[in-house]
Amino acid sequence: MKVLWLFFLVVAAIPCQSALAAAAGGGKEAALELRSVQADFVQVKHLKILARPLVSTGTFAFQVPQSLRWEYLEPVRSVLIMHNGAVRKFVERDGRLEEERGAQVGSLQIVLAEISNWLAGRFTDNEMFTVSFIDDRTIRFTPKEQQIAALISGIEIEIGGENGLLDSVLIEEGPDSYTRMTFSNRSINQQLPATLFTGP
Amino acid sequence: MRRSLHGLAAALLLLASCAPHAGRRLPELIEAPADGRRQRCEAVFPAGSWQLVHSLEFTSDGGFAGTVIGVTVVDPPDLSCALVTVEGVTLFEAVGGSDEAVTVERAVPPFDRPGFAAGLLADVWAMFVAPAGREVTFGLLPDGHPVCRYLAEDGRVTDIAPPVEDSWQIRGYDADYGLQRVIKGHVDHQRSPPEPARYLELSAFSPAEYTLKMKLIDALQLP
Numbered sequence: 384m385k386v387l388w389l390f391f392l393v394v395a396a397i398p399c400q401s402a403l404a405a406a407a408g409g410g411k412e413a414a415l416e417l418r419s420v421q422a423d424f425v426q427v428k429h430l431k432i433l434a435r436p437l438v439s440t441g442t443f444a445f446q447v448p449q450s451l452r453w454e455y456l457e458p459v460r461s462v463l464i465m466h467n468g469a470v471r472k473f474v475e476r477d478g479r480l481e482e483e484r485g486a487q488v489g490s491l492q493i494v495l496a497e498i499s500n501w502l503a504g505r506f507t508d509n510e511m512f513t514v515s516f517i518d519d520r521t522i523r524f525t526p527k528e529q530q531i532a533a534l535i536s537g538i539e540i541e542i543g544g545e546n547g548l549l550d551s552v553l554i555e556e557g558p559d560s561y562t563r564m565t566f567s568n569r570s571i572n573q574q575l576p577a578t579l580f581t582g583p
Numbered sequence: 584m585r586r587s588l589h590g591l592a593a594a595l596l597l598l599a600s601c602a603p604h605a606g607r608r609l610p611e612l613i614e615a616p617a618d619g620r621r622q623r624c625e626a627v628f629p630a631g632s633w634q635l636v637h638s639l640e641f642t643s644d645g646g647f648a649g650t651v652i653g654v655t656v657v658d659p660p661d662l663s664c665a666l667v668t669v670e671g672v673t674l675f676e677a678v679g680g681s682d683e684a685v686t687v688e689r690a691v692p693p694f695d696r697p698g699f700a701a702g703l704l705a706d707v708w709a710m711f712v713a714p715a716g717r718e719v720t721f722g723l724l725p726d727g728h729p730v731c732r733y734l735a736e737d738g739r740v741t742d743i744a745p746p747v748e749d750s751w752q753i754r755g756y757d758a759d760y761g762l763q764r765v766i767k768g769h770v771d772h773q774r775s776p777p778e779p780a781r782y783l784e785l786s787a788f789s790p791a792e793y794t795l796k797m798k799l800i801d802a803l804q805l806p
Contacts, residue, residue, distance in 0.1 A: 428671045431688060432656045432663040432678070434634050435803050439671065458800040459638045459650060461669045474650040474669060476640050477796075483649060534672065534691060554671070557689070562671040 419446040422549075422569040426455075431559035450580040466580035473583040480583045512538075520550075607762035607788055609740055612722030612732060620721050623745040624731035625713040627753070627768055629779040632658040632805035635711070637783070637797035639666070644792045653797060657711045658805060664707050666694065679704035681715070706795075709755055710766055710783060714741050746770060751780075762788055778802050 421444045428437040441455040451465040460475040473480040511531065512524035522540045526532040536555045543550040549569075554562045629635070639653040651674065654665040660681040666674045675694040677687045685700045693699075714733040723729055724744075733741040738758030745751055753766040764787045768780035783797040 426671055428667065430654065430665055430667075430673065430676065432634075432665060432676065433654065434656075434805055435801070437636060437652065437654070437667065437671070437801075439669075455669055458636075459652060459669050461650075463670075475638075476648070476650055481648075556673055560673055560676075560689070 417447065418572045419444070419575050420569065420571050421445075421573065421575070422566045424564050424566050426562060426564045428562045429560060444575055444579055446575050446580065450575075450577075452579050462583040464580050464582070466577075609742075609756045609760035609762075610725055612720065612724070612730070615721060615723045615729065617721045620729060620745065621719055621731055624743040627743060627745065627751045627770075627780070628711060628713045629657055632656075633711075633779060634801075634803040634805055635779055635799065636801040637799055640796040642794045642796075652800070655707055655711060656805075659712065662704065662708055662712060664703065675700075675703070677704060679708070706764070706785065709741075709753065709764065710785065711779075764788065 421442065423442050424440070426439040426441070428439070430437075437458075439455050439459075440457045441453070443454065444450075444452045449465065449468070451463075453463040455461045460480065462473045462480065464471050464473075472483045474483055475481075511528055512526055515523045515525070517523055517539070520542050524538040524540070526535060526537070534556065536557060538555070539553040541550045541553070549566055551566065552564045554564075556562075633656070635655045635657065637653045637655070638650060640648070640650050642648045650669065652667045652669060654663075654667060656663040661678060662680075663676075663678045665676040668674060672691075673689055674691045675687075676689040677685055677700045679685045683701070683705075685704050687695075687700045690700065714735065718734040720732045720734070721729070722732065724742075728744050728747070730742045730744050733743070735741070740756040740760065742754040742756075743751070744753075749771070750767060750769050752768070755763045755765075757763050764785055767784045767786075769782040770780050771778065779799065779802055781799045783795075783799075785795040785797075787793050
């Protein structure tokens with residue numbers, strides 16, 4: 384469950400670019416009111432043993448207060464959805480999406496609290512990560528908990544372009560093992576159908 | 584998710600401890616000439632060094648099921664493998680050699696259980712590396728299919744049935760001649776030069792059964 388939990392923490396950081404931009408600016412700027420965001424992403428995974436990295440593509444959608452859809456299209460289709468406090472995950476098996484069971488609600492409630500913190504721009508109040516501002520575009524999250532630190536050594540979120548939109552997320556597992564997600568085709572504050580967050 | 588990970592670990596752990604199963608015994612071979620069959624049998628394994636990426640669907644008799652991404656680097660005499668979640672989190676990474684020594688680079692619980700790394704590497708080895716330095720005999724199975732039979736020093740037996748149309752089969756038996764696992768591979772003869780199998784299915788037997796279905800996502804021949 385720690386793996387899924389950690390993934391949600393990373394994903395949770397993604398919709399909060401407006402608040403992040405304000406935080407990076409010393410909190411002097413008012414955060415843009417974020418109602419929803421959609422984007423495509425490319426995920427490139429590097430491992431020590433890999434000569435050619437693993438490349439995955441997908442899309443995500445987030446809508447306040449706590450609705451999230453994170454979907455991989457290639458090479459293995461999977462859909463992670465969170466809505467009204469419930470989390471479901473579907474993965475392609477034998478050519479069709481099947482739900483994976485076993486998500487723990489207790490852990491997820493903690494994650495949702497983290498999401499609320501980040502959306503409110505409270506990066507320094509994070510109980511799970513030490514937060515440092517590397518420059519005005521980059522924030523680094525370093526795990527405090529040993530269990531999370533065993534999975535990742537840090538997360539770096541980079542913002543750029545107009546309106547402080549998110550450019551990329553770097554998830555470091557070790558010296559030769561890391562994943563970079565790069566975002567494109569972002570759409571802010573569009574009306575999103577509820578069905579996007581309730582099923583695959 | 585944790586239940587799924589434990590299911591995968593439990594299923595894959597079995598590969599190091601399979602016992603003989605009634606009705607799944609090593610069949611007698613009907614004598615037949617070799618006719619260059621060893622070369623055809625060993626053609627089921629990737630020639631040279633490769634980086635292979637598969638989607639890996641696992642199912643065990645306990646009802647556990649899940650999907651991860653399997654990474655295999657075949658670089659004789661070494662073999663490396665990794666299991667990565669669809670979301671990109673590394674669950675397991677290890678390097679093994681022909682001396683059966685295994686170096687675990689990373690193992691997230693429950694993949695850090697004793698025996699898991701050696702068992703997984705042995706399974707991957709059976710799928711991608713020809714049995715080397717062993718006595719080989721040739722013959723026909725009772726159903727008439729030709730096979731190469733490899734006898735290891737410790738008494739284990741591996742039967743390789745070379746490709747018929749687009750599929751081949753490897754059957755592994757323990758020293759008591761009980762069937763441990765069957766690996767079925769499907770190749771694409773349209774590709775030139777030939778690539779590793781585009782689909783692999785491993786079925787393990789006794790004391791519990793599990794299945795791994797592996798679809799080739801990416802194949803890179805290494806220099």
